[in-house]
Amino acid sequence: MKxxxxxxxxxxxxxxxxxxxxxxxxxxxxxxxxIRASLPTLQYLREHGAKKIIIxxxxxxxxxxxxxxxxxxxxTVLNQLIQxxxxxxxxxxxxxxxxxxxxxxxxxxxxxxxxxxxxxxxNSTDFIEEIxxxxxxxxxxQDGFAVVHRAHASTxxxxxxxxxxxxxxxxxxxxxxxxxxxxxxxxxxxxIGGAKVEDKQPLIDNFLxxxxxxxxxxxxxxxxYTPNNPKIYVANDFDTDTTGTKLDxxxxxxxxxxxxxVDAKTIIWNGTLxxxxxPAYATASTIVAELLGENxxxxxxxxxGDTTAFVENLISEHQNLHYxxxxxxxxxxxxxxxxxxxxxxxxxxE
Numbered sequence: 577m578k579x580x581x582x583x584x585x586x587x588x589x590x591x592x593x594x595x596x597x598x599x600x601x602x603x604x605x606x607x608x609x610x611i612r613a614s615l616p617t618l619q620y621l622r623e624h625g626a627k628k629i630i631i632x633x634x635x636x637x638x639x640x641x642x643x644x645x646x647x648x649x650x651x652t653v654l655n656q657l658i659q660x661x662x663x664x665x666x667x668x669x670x671x672x673x674x675x676x677x678x679x680x681x682x683x684x685x686x687x688x689x690x691x692x693x694x695x696x697x698x699n700s701t702d703f704i705e706e707i708x709x710x711x712x713x714x715x716x717x718q719d720g721f722a723v724v725h726r727a728h729a730s731t732x733x734x735x736x737x738x739x740x741x742x743x744x745x746x747x748x749x750x751x752x753x754x755x756x757x758x759x760x761x762x763x764x765x766x767x768i769g770g771a772k773v774e775d776k777q778p779l780i781d782n783f784l785x786x787x788x789x790x791x792x793x794x795x796x797x798x799x800x801y802t803p804n805n806p807k808i809y810v811a812n813d814f815d816t817d818t819t820g821t822k823l824d825x826x827x828x829x830x831x832x833x834x835x836x837x838v839d840a841k842t843i844i845w846n847g848t849l850x851x852x853x854x855p856a857y858a859t860a861s862t863i864v865a866e867l868l869g870e871n872x873x874x875x876x877x878x879x880x881g882d883t884t885a886f887v888e889n890l891i892s893e894h895q896n897l898h899y900x901x902x903x904x905x906x907x908x909x910x911x912x913x914x915x916x917x918x919x920x921x922x923x924x925x926e
Contacts, residue, residue, distance in 0.1 A: 586625030591713035595720035617743035719743025724920025731920035760842035769794030769847030793849035798822035824850025824857035869897025881906035
């Protein structure tokens with residue numbers, strides 16, 4: 577997989593696909609994790625002499641233009657983090673061409689939400705060609721790992737016009753996830769939580785010949801998931817509310833999880849173990865997160881939107897916790913670990 581390390585970008589115009597699908601409330605970004613995750617690539621491009629950097633991204637699932645889902649607040653935060661950032665309310669056309677022409681050397685221009693336009697999700701070659709005609713990039717950089725499992729214009733159709741290179745975020749995600757699949761250090765533990773067994777069963781199946789331990793909690797366990805392999809341990813005691821609803825795995829199961837992961841050298845966690853939005857039912861997830869974050873001798877990978885959000889919030893309170901990878905890609909990391917072909921990564925390979 578070719579990355580930005582493989583090209584001479586000095587004096588070039590670079591078009592970068594990022595993932596700025598961040599939470600926004602009353603016009604303010606409430607969590608800038610994904611914005612910060614893009615900084616290494618943007619800083620690398622600047623430090624190696626890129627003349628102009630244009631960023632495209634999406635936010636939410638708008639049905640047409642929706643001011644509440646504008647990327648303008650993202651541009652404000654990005655400018656605070658890296659400076660010399662400008663915003664365009666369009667993705668193509670004369671206004672964008674003028675903004676690119678007026679961009680100072682090393683400047684960054686963030687274009688408006690790609691999903692305001694149906695051509696993005698329909699994988700339209702005409703749509704991405706309009707963007708390319710307006711921005712005139714020399715190179716295209718894919719750094720939105722969270723969207724590489726989507727066959728969209730900015731992940732797939734663009735391959736018909738420009739060679740695609742991976743940004744540093746995509747490189748890091750793929751490197752860590754590939755190692756966990758292809759050459760993990762044993763013992764390997766896979767921790768599964770969440771609610772939808774149909775989403776997680778392919779992951780469990782793919783790791784049956786890789787993992788030494790597969791530990792299942794969350795609503796999947798509470799609903800009575802029955803394993804078909806002795807290496808799969810399913811939580812069997814639970815913390816409940818006053819109605820008897822199972823909302824977290826119990827102390828005995830949590831202890832069993834801890835016993836099986838304490839000596840593991842590769843640990844992948846996908847899916848919280850309880851209803852973590854209620855602190856009363858976040859006990860098991862907190863214990864597991866702390867065990868992984870304090871274990872600096874193991875490769876620890878956190879993936880899945882709810883799990884990464886939970887761990888990020890925990891880190892904000894306990895900065896001694898460190899992980900090998902907190903994946904920015906919920907569905908993308910899950911599909912990658914299931915062994916599926918991801919269109920956005922296949923486009924880089926091509």
